[in-house]
Amino acid sequence: MKIGIDIGGSHVATGLVDKNGELISKESRDINISNIKDEKRVESLLVEIIENEISMLLEKNDFTVGDISKIGIAVPGSPKNGKIRNLVNLHIKEFNLGEELNKKYKVNVKIKNDGKCAGLAEKKYGSLKKYKDCVFLCIGTGVGSAVFLNDDLLEPKQNPGFEFGHMVIDKEGRKCNCGKNGCFETYASMKRFKAEAINTFKMSNTTEAEEVQMYIRKNMDKKRVRDFVDEYLENVSIGLSNIINIFEPQAISFGGSFSYYCDIFLPILKEKLDKLKFNKDTKVDLTTAKLKNDAGIIGATEI
Ligand SMILES: [Zn+2]
Incomplete structure (x- = not known):
């Protein structure tokens, strides 16, 4: 079972995706940073939301952490080497989100620009097939x-x-x-x-x-x-x-x-x-x- 995460300018959505590209279950939450001044605090809030969504998905669908084969993240800005970078709306300049999640889930964490991720899905399963x-x-x-x-x-x-x-x-x-x-x-x-x-x-x-x-x-x-x-x-x-x-x-x-x-x-x-x-x-x-x-x-x- 794969985990896909979509980080937007004001929300984080996480889903369980099977090997056929079918979205089995999804959790999403708004991320409100208007009262947070510290970049580090935004980063930890982001990790907290993601971990929460993953826990809820696993619990709801009777899976455990061991069932996760891969985590992929779609993110705006210019991600590079497991790091998310230049997230203007979340005021994050650079943060190694890949390493953070890898520590907890012990699986490969891949990160790519969100336009490219959405394009990949449309190409394989949607309008551009x-x-x-x-x-x-x-x-x-x-x-x-x-x-x-x-x-x-x-x-x-x-x-x-x-x-x-x-x-x-x-x-x-x-x-x-x-x-x-x-x-x-x-x-x-x-x-x-x-x-x-x-x-x-x-x-x-x-x-x-x-x-x-x-x-x-x-x-x-x-x-x-x-x-x-x-x-x-x-x-x-x-x-x-x-x-x-x-x-x-x-x-x-x-x-x-x-x-x-x-x-x-x-x-x-x-x-x-x-x-x-x-x-x-x-x-x-x-x-x-x-x-x-x-x-x-x-x-x-x-x-
Ligand atoms: Zn311009």
Whole structure:
């Protein structure tokens, strides 16, 4: 039995995954660090939550620690050599989580960037199963990604790479957290989409993402809403066309909260991309991620 752990910006989800990639059982908990100033305390809280979730899963499913064959962790930032690094939302700069868990469970602990883990799960079990050359894009707060060529995940030696979110699409554009201007994610992220929608349609600042979605769905026949969506997808299509021109994927699968809009977005996006592709005969299927929030957990057990 494998354990997959997905560490997000504000929650930790842990699951039991069998040898067929089936998620048997899942526990998840919010991690609130707003009152914690000390980085070490955040690190120990993270370990505490993970150990707790594993204990609950084992107990609920009648397993013992000895039944765990492997632990895989999907994490944002740039993990390296068992260490999690640069977790902006949790204020963790570098922490050897792999070693911590290995001490307790005495099994191999593997850690990989969350976009790549989710991509691995979609490639093996989900929306990208039938494609050899394909790209997974998780568009949520930021942009996570995984690229496969001839069935293999592309992995640079130094850092996870494929930071499509920080590909510049307008050198005089919006300021990004990374320090540059005009990065793809400052236009494409769903965090930005929501903020712009609230601003454009004069909604209250506390409007939830679901309410924004409902508003857009209800008003897609109105010109101002259609124009808003069109402007957003215009920017998304510029970034996507760069990716298509470089990798020539047979398919791109979309995960993250972007996927909730795929029925509206993908037909419009397809039309825009047809005009922007360098090789007009390149055929790219645009698909929606299948495994949703479980992709990180399942993919983490595949690394
Ligand atoms: Zn950037």
